[in-house]
Each structure stands twice: as C-alpha cells, then as structure tokens.
Amino acid sequence: MRVYIETYGCALNKGDSYIMMTLLRDKGHEIVDNIQDAEILVINTCAVRLETEERMKQRIKELKKYNDKRLVVAGCLASAEPAVVVSLAPEASVIGPQSVQKIVDVVENSKQRQVYLNEDKPLITPKVFDGKIAILPIADGCAGDCNFCITKLARRKLRSYPPHLIVESVRDAVRKGAVEIELSGQDTAAYGLDLGQIKLSDLVRKVTEVEGDFMIRIGMMTPEQAMRDIDGIIEVLRETKVYKFIHLPVQSGDDNVLKLMNRKYTVDEYKDLVKEIRKKVPIVNITTDIIIGHPGEDENAFRNTLELMRDIKFERIHLAMYSIRPNTRSASMKQVPDPVKKERIQIANKLYEELAYEIHSDYLNSIASVITTEYGRKGSVIGRTLNYIPVVIRQNVELGKRINVRINEASFYDLRGEPIS
Template sequence: MKVYFETYGCALNKGDTYIMMTLLKQRNHEIVNNPNEADVIVLNTCDVRLETGERMKSRIKELRKFGKKLVVAGCFSGAEPGVVKTLAPEASIIGPQALTKIIDAVEGEKIFSINAERSEITPRVFEGKIAIIPIADGCAGDCSFCITKLARRTLRSYSMRSIVEAVKEAVKNGAVEVELTGQDAAAYGLDLGGKIKLSDLLNEVLSIEGDFMIRIGMMTPEQFARDIDGILEAMRNPKLFKFLHLPVQSGDDNVLKLMNRKYTVDEYKELVKEARSKIPNINITTDIIIGHPGEDENAFENTLELMKEIKFERVHLAMYSIRPNTRSALMKQVPDSVKKERMRIAYKLYEDISLSIHKEYLNKRTKVITTEEGKKGSIIGRTLNYIPVILNGVEIGKWYDVEIIDYSFFDLRGTVV
C-alpha cells in the first residue's frame, strides 16, 4: 500500500509518526509525499490548544474528500475519539499509545484502538540530519489544564536497548542531531521500577561512536530535580547540547497550585541556579501559560518578574484556552480581552530579554553545527547551547567556526571564519 502521513504537534508526535512509518516499511508498504498518490491517508493529530483542535477538525473533513482509506491517529484521537467518529465515521481511530495498530488500520478493516499498549518499537525512519527518537510516552503528572494526559494516560518508557539501537541507526544514516524526546524526558524509567533514570540512558547514548550531538527534550521541574545531579554531570559531555527545556508555566505559586504543578516558584529558581552554577552558558528555555484561571493582576506581575529574573533565552508563550474534560475548564475563566493584553505585554518582555541575551554574542566567535535548511537558501546551525544561527554558503551536517555579525530576538546571524 502507498501511505501518506500528515503530522501536527510536538516532537513526540513526529517521533510517533516515524515509529508508524517504521512499522509499515517493515511490512513493505511505501511512504509517499502526496495524498493524491496514496491508498491510505494517516493524519497524526495534536490537541494541545483550542485552535489546534479546531484545525484538526477541519483537516479531518478536508482529507475525507480524497476518498481514500483514512486513519486518524494522535492526541486528538486519544482525547476526543467521539468527535473523530462524528466527523469521519468510516475512519480508523488510533490513540497515541496504540501505535502498533497502524498495521491493522492500513491492511485491514476499520479499527478503533485508544488503549495503551507496551511496545519496544523505536524509529528506524529518519529525515534530514535531525533524528527524533521517543524515549518515553505519557507522563507522571496530572496538570489541571492538560488534555494530552487524557490521550497519553500511561507513562511507558522504551527500553534502553531499543533507544540505543535507534540512535546508532540514526547516526549511521547521517544524523548529526539526535533529540531524545517525550512528554517528560526526565520521567524516563519511573515505570521500570525507578532503577533506571534519564542520566543512565544519556550515558549509554553518549558512549555511541560518531560525530553527533544529543538534545534532551522537555522535562518537568520535579522530575528534573529527581535526577538533577546525573543529568548535569552528563551535560558536561561535549556531545550533549547545554540546553534545558524546563516549563515553569507560571511565576505565581497560587496559580501553580491551581494548575496542579508539583513545585513552587522558589524551588524552580533553585533548579535553574544549580544548573547555571554547574554548566556555564547553559540555555534555559521554558513554557508559560498566560491567563490560566486564577491568574489575577498580581499573579501576572509575578510571572513577568520571574521572566526578568531568570532571563530565559526562549519562552514558549501560550494564551490559556479551555480544553474539554480538564479541571481547569471548570474554573472561573479570565476574560479573553484580559488574556490578549497580558499576552501582548509578556511577549514584548520576552522579545526584549531575548534580544539582550543575543546581543552578547555580537562580534564573538562560536562553534556551530549545521542541522537543517532555513529560508531563502540559508542554513540553520546550532551553538553548543542550542541557539539557532543563520548561515549562508555552508553544508548541512558539519561543524564551523563562526563569527556572529547580527542578531534578532529569535536567532543569531553568522559568517564562517
């Protein structure tokens, strides 16, 4: 069969697509890049925000029009399967923790499977110079605002052996960046009796021969704290990007409590302080939700103060949106007009802080590894602490000594020395 994939959402979702592609290729199916050429269309969905969910609904309707066998997979399927059934009664529905069912969906009759199953299949399909390899699925948290928890209900860590084999395969195929991803990468091993931690996995992967860099995916602060010494020790290895994605979500303790986050603002600050003391020039990236229920003016100001104090290199800002069947949806909501104005203020602050950080790189030299194509023929590289650098006249997949000649709040611009 010829199968077309369309993927939305986070790195974990992209990794799930590569797993499904791997399973199908092992059975000699062909992956195509055009839905017109396909016998089967697979839509791997996201449902993290209201507008994302609406986009998924529209895309399901649009893809039905091709008249091909349709499979709707991913978080929208797992969290809102009834909506998918209504929009496309003939479609197979696969939750994000039932990836192996893709074989039945492609080869057989319509199926419905959203229950979690344990699988050891990690990707053997990679595109470009960046390999995305899921290490765990699901998380140990239970955040009030999160619909993803309804789709990925169970924490399931992939075996160290299968991950190591996937990394070896990716490096053999030319990957120079390997992203070890999950909903919460630092929760790795909790479901395996707690005997194995993320740092153990990192040390195994870092022992693999080859010229490549490892990027650790998003981690919750409480799980990072559980393995902080081991993770920071592994980060001393030159093959590991000096990069931490630690979502704080709010700078106010009351809001964090309403969100059911498992740390205080002061505890978060201590984690950042320790990381910066042990790994100089480490890049701290975070996620912040603006306008979550319970966020009054004082709470919002506390979030702005945290941004100013920590000076995040990158902030993924999101305006809170109601997600069905979550506890936050039942709370008293912040008016949309207030959320939009706060979002504007927070985004301006983020831009100013990031600009000031990037300005420090101007006229300095740094090592950069090129990983992907950019716009207008440019190439995107990454510094050792994972800041993007826009280059021209270079090859993908190589190291360069670069002088920074310009910057924006989002990236650096460089020229090869």
C-alpha cells in the same frame, strides 16, 4: 499500500510518525510524499490548544473529501476526543498515540473501520528520520497530573522505552548520517519511573557511549521530575556530546497559580533549580513554557510571572494564552476574561522579545562553533551552537558539518552570521 502521513504537534508526535513509517516499511508498504500518490491518508493530530484542535478538525474535513482514499486519524485528538473524530469522519479508522504500533493492522485491513486507543503493546523505536535530526521517543505519557493538560488524557500511561532499544536506534541513526539525536518525551525526566533502577541521566550516559560525531538534545522535562535526578542531569549536560540545553517549563511565576495548575513545585524551588544548573553548566540555555491567563491568574499573579521572566532571563520562552481543554479540571474553574488574557499575552510577548534580544546581542561579533542540521528560508542553512541557539547561515553550506560562524546579527529568536575558515 502507498501511505501518506501528515504530522502535527510536538517532537513526540513526530517520533510517533517515524515509528509508523518504520513499521509500514518493514512490512513492504511505501511512504509517499503527496496525497495524490497515496491510497491511505494518515493524519497524526495534536490537541494541546483550542486553536490547534480547530485546525485539526478543518484538516480532517479536507482529507475526508478524498473519497477514493482511506483515512486514518491518529494522535492526541484521536485519543483525547474520539467522539469528535467519529463525528467528523465516521468512516475513518482511529489510532491513539499509545497504539501507533497498530498502524500495520489498520493499513492491511481494507474491509472495515478500526479503532485502537490504548493498546498495551511492546514499544518500538523508529528507524527512519528526516535530514540530519533523528527524533527518538524515550518515554510515552508522564507521571504528572496537571489540571490544564489534555495530553495527559491522550497519553494516559507512562511507558519508558527499554534502554537497549534506544541505544540501538541511536546507533542506527548515526550510522545513517544523523548528527543530532533528540531524545523526546512528554516528560523526559520521568524516564525510568516504570522500569525501576534507571533514570534519565543513566540513559543519556549510555547514548553518549555510542560511537560517532553527533550531539544529543534532551527534550522537555518537568521541574519536579528534574529535581529527582538533578545531580545526574547536570553531570550529563557537561558531557561533550550533549547540548547545553534544558527545556524546563515553569508555566507561571505565581505560587497560587501553580497550585491551581497542580504543579508540584514553588517559584522559589524553580529558581533554586535554575541557579544550581547555571552554576555548574555556565553556558546552559534554559528554555521554558509559560501559560498566560490560566484560571486564578489575577493582576498580581501576572506581575509575578513578568518578574520571574526578568529575574531568570530565559533564552527562549514558549508563551501561550490559556485555552479551555475539554475534560480537564482547569476547564471547570472561573475563567480569566478573553480581553484580559489577550492584553496580558501581548505584554508578556513584548517583554520576552526585549529580554531575548538582549541575551542574543551579547553574541554579536563573536565566533560560534555550530553544527549544521537543516535548511532555512531563502537558501540559508540553520546550525546550532553548543547551547542550542539557532544560527542562520546565509550560504548554502553542507548539512551535518561543524563550522565556525562569525555572528554579525541578532534577533530575539536567533543569531545570524557568515561561515569563516
């Protein structure tokens, strides 16, 4: 069969799509790049925010119009809100994110609609990737129970991939030309809780032992799970093959809001964690997520979040305005009015851009060693510094190479420069 796969959402979702591609190719099916060539259409959905869900609904409706092709709806929307998917596309097969291994059964059974939401089957790592970046899921699900999170409903159970499978996939990806290995998960620091005597740092150390010239990017982790393995995480961040980068979502700078979110740390504990990491990995890039307008966020709480942004000076912040997600506890709380949320997100975005531009301006006129990993816009190439800041190179240099770049321009989002010999 000829299968077209369209992917939305986080790196973990992308990893799931690569797993589906791997399984289908192993069975002799063909992955095609456009809808017209396909017999089966797969949409791997995201449901993290309300506007994302609406976009998914619209796209399902559009794909449904291809009457001569079978439709498969996969991903977080399929698992968290299966009734919504069925109402939109009653003839479509449905696969939850923890059942992606069932894609072959769905593709090869042309006679009836199939639904697989939470199949407890052996985990499989991907053997395909795009460009020079290989996304490898190391764990599915998480150990937390955040009140605002719908992803917890979509990926209900923590399942860590066996270390030998991950190392095998890394070795295969590097052999095929990958120069960046992204270890992804809902909460990478929760890795191994279900396996016993192994933690994230143990896994990363095993990956660094794979031969080849490549860098490892460790995916998002919650502060509470990072604290469980902080000495080990700091140790592997100092490895030469590991980007000096940590994605550590704080979500709010106010202790009361953190309690309402059911986050398992205080603002001071988060600050101490960041201080410890920066002390021992001086050039580390601390990236975070912040939700603006969660229930319980009054003016004082919002000011506390702005103050935390000024205090820590994150290199990057993924700011999001809170949106109600069905079947979550935060949805039943007293909501912050939309006009207030919109005003606050504008203020937070402005502050973030000012702070990030100030940080990036320190790189002007310096020479950065970068690894080129992907193509940018208008013929440019994107490289990454040792601490994972994107550098836009205004020349068509070869991907997968380590080059020196003179930084001559900065924005709040990236650095820009010219290659030098």
